[in-house]
């Protein structure tokens with residue numbers, strides 16, 4: 280596919296000093312939660328602390344996206360759902376698993392790319408919504424998060440955090456996850472799919488199609504038939 284003009288992709292913005300959110304935490308060696316744990320004002324608003332501005336300095340625990348503090352995971356081949364991602368260590372409920380990385384693009388670009396990928400016969404879709412005007416495309420560039428499949432009864436969920444003034448998407452554990460368990464989240468909230476794909480998650484309350492409840496779902500009407508090669 281031809282490279283699209285650079286305006287269709289968004290570049291990082293520099294955070295102005297007056298916009299930096301500074302918490303009121305104070306590091307106490309006897310209280311591990313003191314350095315930007317659950318009570319931190321920034322954590323409570325899903326905002327990471329800014330290096331050099333956090334009162335806890337190097338003890339700050341609230342820079343997980345910036346420090347890529349991912350859980351150990353590895354990809355594997357599934358039955359009928361392409362590649363998937365499994366936990367390569369036990370993961371605690373609420374833990375940050377991995378960031379969904381990719382190219383940040385406009386909604387017009389997302390639409391054009393989605394159509395182009397479908398025309399090329401790509402059955403796996405990797406575009407998710409970031410906000411009303413922008414999307415993350417992990418088709419060509421991304422982290423291992425691009426291999427996480429959908430489940431209608433998932434053990435993970437997406438959460439949006441503000442990092443240095445920009446919104447980013449993380450995958451977080453909804454429950455304790457044992458080593459070797461497949462990771463999955465519900466695509467309904469973020470799905471920007473190409474063709475409609477029959478869901479093979481196997482959950483008793485499966486909604487039959489990927490992203491079947493998402494706003495983008497009705498815009499597409501092609502269904503990959505069962506038995507299609509992948």
Ligand SMILES: C[S@@+](CC[C@H](N)C(=O)[O-])C[C@H]1O[C@@H](n2cnc3c(N)ncnc32)[C@H](O)[C@@H]1O
Pocket residue numbers: 359360361362363402403404405425426427428429430476477478479480489
């Ligand atoms: C973000 S990718 C996930 C990784 C993908 N399985 C791969 O091999 O690269 C999303 C694609 O995976 C497949 N997929 C994910 N969850 C699925 C499910 N529950 N049932 C069937 N296909 C699924 C679909 O083709 C979907 O477009």
